[in-house]
Amino acid sequence: MTEIMSLEQNINPYSRPSDLRITDMRTISLTRLPMDCTLIRIDTNQGISGYGEVRDWGSKIYALMLKSRIMGENPCNIDKIFRKIKQFGFHARQGGGVCAVEMALFDLAGKAYGVPAYQLAGGKFRDKILCYADTPSLKDPLAMAEQLKRRMSQGFQFLKMDVGIDLVSEIPGTLSAPPGMLETNTVMHPFTGIQLTTKGIDSLVKYVGTIRDAVGYELPLAADHFGHLNLESCIRLGRELDQFSLAWYEDMIPWQFRDQYVRLSQSVTTPICTGEDIYLKEGFQSLVDNRAVAVIHPDIMTSGGIMETKKIADYAQERGVAMAMHMAGTPIAALASVHCAAASENFLALENHSADIPAWNDLIDGLPKPLVQAGYITVPETPGLGFTDLNIEACREFLHPADPGVFEPTDMWTHERASDRLWS
Numbered sequence: 001m002t003e004i005m006s007l008e009q010n011i012n013p014y015s016r017p018s019d020l021r022i023t024d025m026r027t028i029s030l031t032r033l034p035m036d037c038t039l040i041r042i043d044t045n046q047g048i049s050g051y052g053e054v055r056d057w058g059s060k061i062y063a064l065m066l067k068s069r070i071m072g073e074n075p076c077n078i079d080k081i082f083r084k085i086k087q088f089g090f091h092a093r094q095g096g097g098v099c100a101v102e103m104a105l106f107d108l109a110g111k112a113y114g115v116p117a118y119q120l121a122g123g124k125f126r127d128k129i130l131c132y133a134d135t136p137s138l139k140d141p142l143a144m145a146e147q148l149k150r151r152m153s154q155g156f157q158f159l160k161m162d163v164g165i166d167l168v169s170e171i172p173g174t175l176s177a178p179p180g181m182l183e184t185n186t187v188m189h190p191f192t193g194i195q196l197t198t199k200g201i202d203s204l205v206k207y208v209g210t211i212r213d214a215v216g217y218e219l220p221l222a223a224d225h226f227g228h229l230n231l232e233s234c235i236r237l238g239r240e241l242d243q244f245s246l247a248w249y250e251d252m253i254p255w256q257f258r259d260q261y262v263r264l265s266q267s268v269t270t271p272i273c274t275g276e277d278i279y280l281k282e283g284f285q286s287l288v289d290n291r292a293v294a295v296i297h298p299d300i301m302t303s304g305g306i307m308e309t310k311k312i313a314d315y316a317q318e319r320g321v322a323m324a325m326h327m328a329g330t331p332i333a334a335l336a337s338v339h340c341a342a343a344s345e346n347f348l349a350l351e352n353h354s355a356d357i358p359a360w361n362d363l364i365d366g367l368p369k370p371l372v373q374a375g376y377i378t379v380p381e382t383p384g385l386g387f388t389d390l391n392i393e394a395c396r397e398f399l400h401p402a403d404p405g406v407f408e409p410t411d412m413w414t415h416e417r418a419s420d421r422l423w424s
Helices: 002-009 078-088 092-113 141-153 198-215 231-244 258-267 280-289 306-317 331-342 358-363 392-396
Strands: 022-030 037-044 049-054 128-133 159-162 221-224 272-274 322-325 347-352 376-378
Touching (some): 049 331, 078 306, 128 159, 141 198, 231 258, 258 272, 358 392
Parallel strands (some): 159 221
């Protein structure tokens, strides 16, 4: 009896977890962070709310269509609800609604039981999360080096830059491509016919070498956004860039082409990384099982949420593959990622796209500002995702002009139903 009383003292006195029920879901659309994004708020019958986020450029409808499926459910039954709704997600932005709901459930369950989200995922391996900041590309390598040095002065101890064909597109003789292919980004890499010439590769090698010499070799420096090149050009470029000990080559080709990733990984000595568009553990398994990548790179707003991404991380770790995390959202997605990263032993680093937007930190209350300090986010010990509340006034500065409402009623989605059962 004494043990039961002691346990109940740790539970939020305003919440009776077993009686908690979902009563509503509402949204707010933001822009210029630097991406567009949608935040969701799930309300309950006991006055506590949980927050989640639909991935950048994802439709709020991905989340709202799930409202009728979760109404009346106990949000503490995270796995039960996730299994119910995961069929409505898919790769890239289409998984955003499921992921937003899942992280909101973690926020709610943590608040109901008075524990941080990482505890619900099995505890933590670290107290702070290493971050890297996405850095806009500049064609002048010395200017780009200064940009990266500025990141270092901000405290970041892990760097990333773009090494794309746009850097050499105005230099004659660097690219070979069929008519119109350099002007489109809607054709998958293997089908564009775009190739780097020897002159193009030499130009990019000189670019990266200048930057590496300027910033030094002590800090990890990853490379992304190579362009819609064919596999052979990726291999030729990768082999030449191997000399610079980059942290990884990211998304050189679409993640769907596992066999091409195997060939790429076996052809270069720099770690290969992909995964920000993959939904659920099953999407990562073939890449991991075939050692097609050395680093998986899930985005918690795509991959399935906190627990699913933890499962992905564990699966990869058992096969000797590390995990970094993509993140281009608000502090809500950042904190959900932080809790998952804390609970995953093979975690490397977490992305942040908003290092140059100070007001990004003001969107939430109750945690240190700025959220990233000396290149790390401290893992919150407060309940749920860790922040006390959303700062509505700060959010108003970023309201999307096409959808300026602030958590307005969504009654039209309350009773939307269909026959969802996948078996007869």
